[in-house]
Amino acid sequence: MGRSPCCADDANVKKGPWTPDEDQRLVDYINTTGHGSWRSLPKQAGLNRCGKSCRLRWTNYLRPDIKRGKFSEEEEKLIINLHSILGNKWSRIAAHLPGRTHNEIKNFWNTHVRRKLLNLGIDPYTHKPRTDLDHLLNITQLLCVAQLGNLTNPLDTVFKLHADAAQLAEAQLLQNLMQIMNTSQRNPYQLEGLVEQTPQNIPIHAGAVPQNQQILSNSFEQNENQLPGLVSISPETAQDSSTYEAWEKLLMEDEADGGASYWKEILE
DNA sequence: AAGCAAAGCAACCGCCGAAGT
DNA sequence: GACTTCGGCGGTTGCTTTGCT
Numbered sequence: 001m002g003r004s005p006c007c008a009d010d011a012n013v014k015k016g017p018w019t020p021d022e023d024q025r026l027v028d029y030i031n032t033t034g035h036g037s038w039r040s041l042p043k044q045a046g047l048n049r050c051g052k053s054c055r056l057r058w059t060n061y062l063r064p065d066i067k068r069g070k071f072s073e074e075e076e077k078l079i080i081n082l083h084s085i086l087g088n089k090w091s092r093i094a095a096h097l098p099g100r101t102h103n104e105i106k107n108f109w110n111t112h113v114r115r116k117l118l119n120l121g122i123d124p125y126t127h128k129p130r131t132d133l134d135h136l137l138n139i140t141q142l143l144c145v146a147q148l149g150n151l152t153n154p155l156d157t158v159f160k161l162h163a164d165a166a167q168l169a170e171a172q173l174l175q176n177l178m179q180i181m182n183t184s185q186r187n188p189y190q191l192e193g194l195v196e197q198t199p200q201n202i203p204i205h206a207g208a209v210p211q212n213q214q215i216l217s218n219s220f221e222q223n224e225n226q227l228p229g230l231v232s233i234s235p236e237t238a239q240d241s242s243t244y245e246a247w248e249k250l251l252m253e254d255e256a257d258g259g260a261s262y263w264k265e266i267l268e
Numbered sequence: 269a270a271g272c273a274a275a276g277c278a279a280c281c282g283c284c285g286a287a288g289t
Numbered sequence: 290g291a292c293t294t295c296g297g298c299g300g301t302t303g304c305t306t307t308g309c310t
Contacts, residue, residue, distance in 0.1 A: 017278070017304085039295070055296075056279065091298060102298070103278080111276055 014048045018057055022047060026054055027062055060103045067099025071108055079105060080113060084127040 018026075029035075029045035035058065036044075038051035047054060060066075071079070075097055082093045090102035090109075097105065109124075117124045 015280075037295080052281095052296085053279075059297090060278075088299065106299075107277055115275095 012048070013042075013050045013053075015053070018061075022049065023057070023062060026058060030058060030062075060101045063101075065099055066101065071100075071112075075100070076108075076113065079109065080117075080127075083109065083113075083124075087125075 025045050025047055029041065033044075035041055035055070038055045041047075041051055041054050042049045045054070049057075078096060079093060082096055086092050088106075090106045094100055094102040094105050114124045117127075121129055123129070
């Protein structure tokens with residue numbers, strides 16, 4: 001059924017940023033009489049705004065119990081943990097962070113946490129290591145640099161660092177490839193074998209802590225010290241069979257370049 | 269100093285479910 | 290039961306600020 005757009009009947013209502021005067025009017029009104037019906041509030045408070053806009057302004061900005069300023073590390077960890085359980089249920093996450101609004105948390109997630117996890121190679125949707133092509137390409141770039149270093153001056157200590165990084169990346173890549181092959185043995189181009197377990201699919205029972213609740217609390221350390229398991233790529237980065245096509249291309253190019261295939265060697 | 273791009277954030281939009289009629 | 294109203298939520302937009310060249 002849905003509902004008609006808020007205040008569609010009144011095209012004259014003001015939109016955009018709130019002025020300090022409007023804020024004051026809204027705060028004064030709510031402090032003296034309470035918000036009551038949001039739809040009728042603007043008229044009674046002398047505001048040329050729609051009720052929805054007033055509610056949003058109050059709940060996201062003017063409420064006296066709102067905590068403003070930077071998120072602490074504890075808050076960040078809590079958000080990541082809760083997101084791994086609840087998914088994009090911002091209001092439910094906000095309920096666990098006193099003084100924080102769902103809008104604030106959502107923005108914080110989209111601007112800080114999401115990028116941070118992506119940089120760490122963690123899929124912000126599944127909270128597990130990424131296997132999408134972009135991420136893998138970063139690893140291959142790292143490998144290329146390391147290979148180049150070995151060719152120009154194999155004894156140089158600087159390049160030893162590259163080599164170490166390359167070993168790590170290679171191992172991770174190898175594991176990912178192995179798992180891709182294992183999960184799609186019948187047809188290497190088939191993605192159905194990859195089981196996607198999104199946070200939304202995980203049932204939440206009172207008192208029962210889902211197994212993956214602990215994932216994020218130590219995923220940073222996990223990412224540093226051990227090779228993570230494989231998960232499917234996130235919806236936003238999903239490239240279906242193109243990922244495999246890219247791999248096929250890489251293998252073919254590799255073979256064409258040097259006779260003895262470097263990638264084939266790794267795979268074998 | 270100017271121009272541009274990226275990041276940050278407030279606010280809007282449209283949908284959903286609950287409650288009321 | 291059908292319909293309307295309302296509050297709430299998540300996704301998205303677009304303006305402002307910041308950082309870089």
